[in-house]
Amino acid sequence: MKFAGTDLAHLDTDYDVCIVGSGPAGFTTALELKGSGLSVCILESGTETPTSAIDDLKFVESEGLRIREDSRERALGGTSLTWSGFVAPLDAIDFEPRRGIHDGWPVSRSEIQSNIDNLGYRYIMPSADAFEYDREAVGENCRIPTLPSLDPKVFRTQTPPFRYGRTFRHTFLPENFDLFLGATVVKFAWHREMTREVVDAAVVADASGRFHEVRARTFVLAASAIESVRILLNSDNLGNAHDQVGRYFMNHPKGNVGSVIFSNALTPSHELFERKYQNFSGYVGLRLKEGLQREQGDLNSYIRLEITRDEGNFPKAKELSKAFRSTLKAIGRGDFRGAGLSGISMIRRADGLGQIIVRAVKRMRNSNIRLVKTARLRCFVEMEPIPDHRITLTDRRDRFGVPLPKVSHTVSEHALRSVERLISKIEKEFAQTNFGKVYRAQGALADLLSADASHHLGGARMGEDPTSSVVDPSLRVHSSDNLYIAGGAVFPTGGNANPTLTIVGLSIRLAKVIKDRMGHRAETAAQSHGAGIIIVGAGRRVSEDIVPAVECLAPRAHIKGIYATKRKTVFGPTAAHEVIPLSGLSEKEIASSRLVYVAVPPEKLQSVLEKFLNYNCKHLTLVVETPAVDAKAVRGAYDQFGRVVVAEDSAYLPWLDLLTGQRRVVRADFDRSGYRYHAVAMARALAGDSGQRPRLVSARGKRNDIEVRFDGGLAGRIRGPRDYDNGRILFQTVSGRTVSSHPVAGHTQIRSLISGNLCVGFELEGEVVHLSEPESRLLGRFGNGDTIVSRMLDIKRVALYRLLEGILTGNAGYTLAEAVEDASQRW
Ligand SMILES: Cc1cc2nc3c(=O)[nH]c(=O)nc-3n(C[C@H](O)[C@H](O)[C@H](O)COP(=O)(O)OP(=O)(O)OC[C@H]3O[C@@H](n4cnc5c(N)ncnc54)[C@H](O)[C@@H]3O)c2cc1C
Structure with a gap:
């Protein structure tokens, strides 16, 4: 992201x-434009x-x-x-033309659905693990009474x-995207070329x-x-030659239309009620079967059964136990008056005690005893598109001079008749199946169904015919x-x-249209961009470090695929990646890649590497995580790769470059500032002034307090456990100075250079190591109080980027031999 903030001075021309x-x-449209090479700006009011402060901007009559x-x-x-x-x-x-009701959609349901299935859920239920949850638990295969005229919908x-x-606040956009907040578009500036309306600019008001x-x-x-x-109406009627802008407004008016008393009380986990499963929940709506809707010319409304708050609970039991606890507490305090009052309250609430005891006994016999006897019928109405249901502008204006909108719509007679028939069918078929008796709510249906469901639809409808719609099927x-x-x-x-x-599905499709029309194809662009990297594993290390680092390497590298056991989506700063089961890794993928980064727990490494045994991998560099080098059994499996590198990013921390020459380190004390092998890697990097990393010759002490010594004389102490909030690093240099990670009197500190809210480099005694723009972004927001230890994990992400960059150019790499040597020391 180039810029995210409120200062419109950062606008590009x-x-x-x-x-x-x-x-x-x-947002979905923007996310789907990632990698296209297009420069994108998002204006958010x-x-x-x-x-x-800006609520008055959204006032509506x-x-x-x-x-x-x-x-x-x-x-x-x-x-x-x-x-x-x-x-x-x-x-x-909903997509079909319906005589006397509507002309349906000019695009097919399957086309919208394919966009939703491929990508849409990742934007809307990203933690659904590609829907590998118990569908039945949230009503997918619900078992409800056989109701001949009704269909369940989940x-x-x-x-x-x-x-x-x-x-997506910090991570959603690639380098050439800008996001402006507090940027309210008041209208479009446009001109006419022959019969076409060409938009030149969005006119934006900033907060001031x-x-x-x-x-x-x-x-x-x-x-x-x-x-x-x-905005369209305020733009001198842009797109409104046929007076269609604002028409056919729709909603899903909702309300309670009655209740049902069940013939046999149901458990709260019955398929017809809202049910929770892990971090998902679902409910079932009942709608008229589509054949019947076509036959009767009915609209597609639905009714769901909602448990009222006091059903399925034991309010009396709860109150009683509360009063009992208060009484005991009051006695404990010696407050006998209070105890008396609580006691009276307890006795008052105990009038249903017999009932509670009976229920409790039943509950012991049957854990599903919290039975539900009644539920309310909550209806969501389909409104047909009506030209006079419309959004217009009023004479009142907001603070930027834009006229306030007025929305006119009501539930039509047709919609009410459809709902009436739906209720009648439910009434009849619940009775016929002895499921329950329906009681209608008092009052006119039109009054009962008057709540805004906040589903605001229409106003710029899609269609082939410009005289009855605003946008064409491509949404132009x-x-x-x-x-x-x-x-x-x-x-x-x-x-x-x-x-x-559906909005998300349409936006994914729109992004494809824009990419096609503007001559860019994200996928091919991404694929032709640099070395292909296969990632195996989908844990935090992958999502928080590896994927961001690799994405920042674009166009020199790109992610060919992420493979793991579970399907999920990994969100990087510029792209979302579907995780593919490792069994789907193909020879073709391997042949067209340069690097395989395996980030799995050590015990899984063997089985992952075995997967590669069947293929020629001599052209590949294998990158493994430091803890994995302990897995001795896999050593043989490494041989099939052209090169093996350990992702020991601590050896590539950018600030290490400051500790050279006169500031060469002779002693390093790592006080709770890194795992042992990370500290050793840092020390090795410091001791290797000539570019050659020295050997670790001894490591002595207790587990959490170890003295280390390297070839060439560097010594150090590594104290644990790791605690980046309070940890410190102290270096003694060859010239006798003490350099520290934190402000300490008499020591020189390694400081961060801040610009805006980003760190652009590190400084020591006037010498600076600069971070590139992608590196600053990888590091994320950086405050003046942050230090090289408190932000160690984020700086290590930058180090990983440098390490991978080095591997791709054939230079860097913590070798397997080095890592094995570190790991084989007796600590
Ligand atoms: C309480 C509630 C519950 C809902 N529950 C559901 C649900 O369960 N399922 C469901 O599918 N839908 C639900 N919805 C509806 C859902 O939120 C909308 O369908 C969805 O947010 C629409 O997305 P959008 O991007 O079109 O519009 P919005 O999400 O409204 O986004 C429009 C954006 O445009 C910005 N904007 C407006 N004017 C300007 C301007 N002049 N200049 C610059 N920026 C501007 C706004 O600030 C806003 O960020 C619910 C809505 C509400 C209020």
């Missing part, structure tokens, strides 16, 4: 792509966390159904900051729900109200449905060649599914 909004739509104030967020990551994370795909019927979420801003122009070749409007429409505004819209605004129909999964 020109970008390839400018994305407005950093919610799921904008909010900051890292929502502030009331409502006519009919009320748009909830908290239904949209202005912050990094957009509304994913507060969403519940439930996902479900749209149904087949909605799932993970806990906590995926937050775009938090996940100054206006700037952001120029780009292509613009993506991803500011959520209401705000995207508002019909009248423009360089403006695209991402997000729920483009949905031609709303179905009943929570929309973000």
